[in-house]
Amino acid sequence: MEKVFKIIDEERDYYIKSLIKLVREPSIVGNSYGISQTVKILTKMLEDLGAYVTTERVGNSNPYIIAKLGSGEKKILFYSHYDVQPIQPIDEWECGPFSGTTKENLIFSRGVADSKGTIYSRIAAIDAILKSGRELPCEIIFILDGEEEIGSPTIGEFSRKFEDLLNVDLCIWEAGFVDYKDRPVLSFGMKGLLYLELRCKLLPHDLHSSWATIVENPAWKLIHALSSMRDRSGNINIEGIKEYIKPLPDVEDWKKNLSDFDLSFYREKLKIKEFLPIKEKISENHFLNPTFNICGIHSGYTKNMVKTILPHSAWANMDFRLVPNLTPDILLEKIKEHFKKKGFEDLEINVKTKIESFFSPPDEKLITSLKKSSLRVFDREPLFIPMLTGSGPMYSLCSKYNPKVVSHGIAYYNSHVHAPNENIRISDLLNGIKFIVDVILNCEDFI
Numbered sequence: 243m244e245k246v247f248k249i250i251d252e253e254r255d256y257y258i259k260s261l262i263k264l265v266r267e268p269s270i271v272g273n274s275y276g277i278s279q280t281v282k283i284l285t286k287m288l289e290d291l292g293a294y295v296t297t298e299r300v301g302n303s304n305p306y307i308i309a310k311l312g313s314g315e316k317k318i319l320f321y322s323h324y325d326v327q328p329i330q331p332i333d334e335w336e337c338g339p340f341s342g343t344t345k346e347n348l349i350f351s352r353g354v355a356d357s358k359g360t361i362y363s364r365i366a367a368i369d370a371i372l373k374s375g376r377e378l379p380c381e382i383i384f385i386l387d388g389e390e391e392i393g394s395p396t397i398g399e400f401s402r403k404f405e406d407l408l409n410v411d412l413c414i415w416e417a418g419f420v421d422y423k424d425r426p427v428l429s430f431g432m433k434g435l436l437y438l439e440l441r442c443k444l445l446p447h448d449l450h451s452s453w454a455t456i457v458e459n460p461a462w463k464l465i466h467a468l469s470s471m472r473d474r475s476g477n478i479n480i481e482g483i484k485e486y487i488k489p490l491p492d493v494e495d496w497k498k499n500l501s502d503f504d505l506s507f508y509r510e511k512l513k514i515k516e517f518l519p520i521k522e523k524i525s526e527n528h529f530l531n532p533t534f535n536i537c538g539i540h541s542g543y544t545k546n547m548v549k550t551i552l553p554h555s556a557w558a559n560m561d562f563r564l565v566p567n568l569t570p571d572i573l574l575e576k577i578k579e580h581f582k583k584k585g586f587e588d589l590e591i592n593v594k595t596k597i598e599s600f601f602s603p604p605d606e607k608l609i610t611s612l613k614k615s616s617l618r619v620f621d622r623e624p625l626f627i628p629m630l631t632g633s634g635p636m637y638s639l640c641s642k643y644n645p646k647v648v649s650h651g652i653a654y655y656n657s658h659v660h661a662p663n664e665n666i667r668i669s670d671l672l673n674g675i676k677f678i679v680d681v682i683l684n685c686e687d688f689i
């Protein structure tokens with residue numbers, strides 16, 4: 243192992259340069275600019291490892307990159323995505339969003355944390371193993387998605403079409419970060435997602451605001467509908483939801499780790515002014531409960547001048563992060579029933595995205611081995627959390643064959659993921675490469 247770690251340190255500049263080349267290609271989802279060049283760079287990187295690489299589209303999706311290398315009875319799947327979020331608001335970037343600027347221990351670029359740096363940590367890990375003269379102990383498969391940031395709309399079909407790729411022993415997912423105590427955060431599932439647009443249209447056109455004495459205002463109606471779903475403390479007021487929120491199987495470390503979640507750190511680092519007044523079990527709420535989040539509301543006149551109108555319509559976008567058992571379809575039904583009961587049945591509900599949640603309970607062997615890898619590389623134990631609080635297509639890839647799953651990424655707590663000035667720390671990149679090396683070379687201990 244030490245020999246491979248030494249190679250990673252020696253190849254440091256080469257790995258940084260290669261990652262910068264990758265992040266300098268824009269591959270913003272929904273915009274074809276830079277996509278084919280990104281696919282080309284990744285294909286070349288994987289082929290240079292000796293992988294057999296193909297690209298596949300489902301309908302008119304961006305290409306999925308599939309790579310296979312190594313041999314052996316056991317198989318590891320690396321899932322990640324090469325598409326990135328849009329760069330707006332552009333004037334808040336301190337350097338070009340695709341410049342790959344380095345500043346001391348940091349690399350800035352859209353996609354460097356989410357998730358090109360993580361893809362590259364897998365590639366560099368395999369490169370270092372091979373350069374050390376060792377063979378891969380198992381077969382390795384890469385599936386690189388080009389549309390994860392819009393909810394991987396074709397991944398269900400892709401999974402059915404390429405089902406054989408998914409029959410693996412371990413799936414290493416793409417997301418994770420190093421926390422403020424320099425521990426890698428490792429998880430075993432992802433929350434699901436239901437994204438809804440709620441529309442309230444009551445008039446063919448705006449009216450003079452004097453009509454507000456007797457005419458229902460769609461903005462008010464929408465606000466009442468929204469506030470009927472959740473109280474000021476964050477409790478969900480929709481009947482029949484609680485029975486779907488079940489405690490997850492106990493893993494000794496979780497209780498300790500979840501109680502270790504330090505709010506004051508996030509209050510300061512992320513400049514959060516106010517937390518919900520949930521006094522107890524705040525971390526359990528964060529990791530194990532669904533969210534009812536308003537992403538945006540729009541209605542009527544919102545400019546600087548004075549215009550007295552009664553708007554004809556109002557709409558809101560909402561996302562709901564879902565826990566295992568609470569599927570997007572169940573929640574949608576419950577919301578429709580709730581609106582009917584409360585007199586909001588005329589609200590138009592448009593479903594934008596549905597993603598199932600997924601959770602793979604880790605066994606003792608996996609936990610023990612991950613702890614050992616973390617101690618060797620980070621010199622401390624990892625922070626295990628049950629599930630990532632974000633969503634991704636884990637269910638589509640992992641529900642059929644139920645491999646062991648662990649999610650790991652090379653971002654850190656201040657990576658500005660999805661925001662201006664996205665960045666990673668070079669030290670996390672190098673440690674992330676070493677961690678993946680350690681997991682690959684010790685995979686026979688747990689798969």
Ligand SMILES: [Zn+2]
Pocket residue numbers: 327356391660
């Ligand atoms: Zn993302």
